[in-house]
Amino acid sequence: MTAAFLPYGRQSIDDSDVAEVVRVLRSDYLTTGPEIEAFEAELAQACGARHAVVVANGTAALHCAYAAAAVTAGHEVITTPLTFSATANMVVAMGATPVFADVRDDTLCLDPDRVAAAITPRTRAIAAVDYAGHPAEMDRLMGLAKEHDLLVIEDAAHSIGGRYKQRPVGSLAHLTTFSFHPVKTITTGEGGAVLTDDSRLAERARDFRNHGLVRDKQRLSRQEGSWYYEVQSLGFNYRLTAIQCALGRSQLKRLPAFVARRTVLVERYHRAFAAHPRLKLMTSAPGVEPAWHLFAIRVKVEDRSALFDRLIQRGIGAQVHYIAVNDLPLYRRLGYDPTSTPIAWQASRQLLSLPLFPGMSDADADRVIFEVQEALRDEG
Numbered sequence: 482m483t484a485a486f487l488p489y490g491r492q493s494i495d496d497s498d499v500a501e502v503v504r505v506l507r508s509d510y511l512t513t514g515p516e517i518e519a520f521e522a523e524l525a526q527a528c529g530a531r532h533a534v535v536v537a538n539g540t541a542a543l544h545c546a547y548a549a550a551a552v553t554a555g556h557e558v559i560t561t562p563l564t565f566s567a568t569a570n571m572v573v574a575m576g577a578t579p580v581f582a583d584v585r586d587d588t589l590c591l592d593p594d595r596v597a598a599a600i601t602p603r604t605r606a607i608a609a610v611d612y613a614g615h616p617a618e619m620d621r622l623m624g625l626a627k628e629h630d631l632l633v634i635e636d637a638a639h640s641i642g643g644r645y646k647q648r649p650v651g652s653l654a655h656l657t658t659f660s661f662h663p664v665k666t667i668t669t670g671e672g673g674a675v676l677t678d679d680s681r682l683a684e685r686a687r688d689f690r691n692h693g694l695v696r697d698k699q700r701l702s703r704q705e706g707s708w709y710y711e712v713q714s715l716g717f718n719y720r721l722t723a724i725q726c727a728l729g730r731s732q733l734k735r736l737p738a739f740v741a742r743r744t745v746l747v748e749r750y751h752r753a754f755a756a757h758p759r760l761k762l763m764t765s766a767p768g769v770e771p772a773w774h775l776f777a778i779r780v781k782v783e784d785r786s787a788l789f790d791r792l793i794q795r796g797i798g799a800q801v802h803y804i805a806v807n808d809l810p811l812y813r814r815l816g817y818d819p820t821s822t823p824i825a826w827q828a829s830r831q832l833l834s835l836p837l838f839p840g841m842s843d844a845d846a847d848r849v850i851f852e853v854q855e856a857l858r859d860e861g
């Protein structure tokens with residue numbers, strides 16, 4: 482008998498989630514309306530921010546955040562190569578230039594010293610990524626931003642529910658973005674959000690989400706009938722539906738339990754692998770309470786491919802997070818070179834994510850541990 486395939490990540494949907502979605506399906510509003518405002522208020526509250534703007538996905542959240550930050554042609558945005566391509570792609574979408582700074586070898590988050598060295602008069606923003614759910618060094622990055630008059634955007638697609646020096650992710654940067662894709666910690670199917678304390682940045686993110694369309698009388702350039710609206714800036718339709726917001730509200734209630742279960746599973750993996758001579762594990766910095774999204778191990782560059790294939794063959798859904806963004810053909814063509822960020826480049830060729838999601842049992846985790854240990858033994 483073969484055990485079921487264990488994916489690297491998967492949503493957890495229970496009856497309470499289903500009931501909330503059904504409730505909204507039977508209501509008057511499938512999009513716009515009270516569910517959106519309720520989800521935004523609850524999300525902002527849970528993450529310690531004044532404003533939350535929910536959007537269609539995490540990529541749209543980044544797009545809205547860069548638009549809110551007025552990132553435009555001629556600007557540079559300093560970011561990490563060890564991320565999903567969307568973090569950099571949306572900088573390119575704004576007509577601006579991503580500048581890749583290297584990461585720290587222990588947390589695989591941006592190294593503030595490398596960021597400092599990359600600042601030029603054209604730098605507009607720093608886009609940090611909380612790799613695997615571990616918050617980046619936000620105090621140092623915010624300090625650099627203050628010193629050089631920049632904005633910090635925290636791509637927190639991995640880290641909702643995490644804390645940094647007692648403060649929740651969502652309250653640390655000028656703008657924070659989330660993704661609610663099913664592999665992420667809470668899901669709305671597709672979905673995302675931008676969080677900020679700054680009402681001007683929130684307004685710009687909201688405008689960008691909805692065609693740049695303004696109805697608020699105080700913001701209109703002339704007064705007409707109450708039907709009157711203006712499109713004042715370029716925007717898109719990045720709205721999240723009410724159906725999705727209902728799911729999001731229900732998932733948000735379950736967030737503490739999701740984070741707790743992920744933490745227990747990570748501890749189990751750590752106990753099993755910590756002393757393994759052929760594995761390097763992620764560590765967390767003092768004062769940081771990660772909300773682990775990934776359990777990423779590092780093996781020798783020459784061992785990874787065989788280990789990956791073997792795990793897949795044995796029903797273990799390993800994944801690679803990530804191919805360095807500056808190694809992707811789009812970025813190679815734009816003249817980037819991954820060897821310019823040697824630590825991220827090395828890590829990107831060593832990393833392998835193992836299954837981690839709240840519905841995993843201890844026995845599932847033990848099966849992963851067994852298969853990894855066996856594979857490394859057999860490979861000699």
Ligand SMILES: *Cc1c(COP(=O)(O)O)cnc(C)c1O
Nearest residue numbers: 538539540565567638660661662
């Ligand atoms: C998932 C993810 C995104 C994109 O989110 P989508 O909801 O899939 O668009 C962006 N950045 C990081 C780091 C991610 O993990």
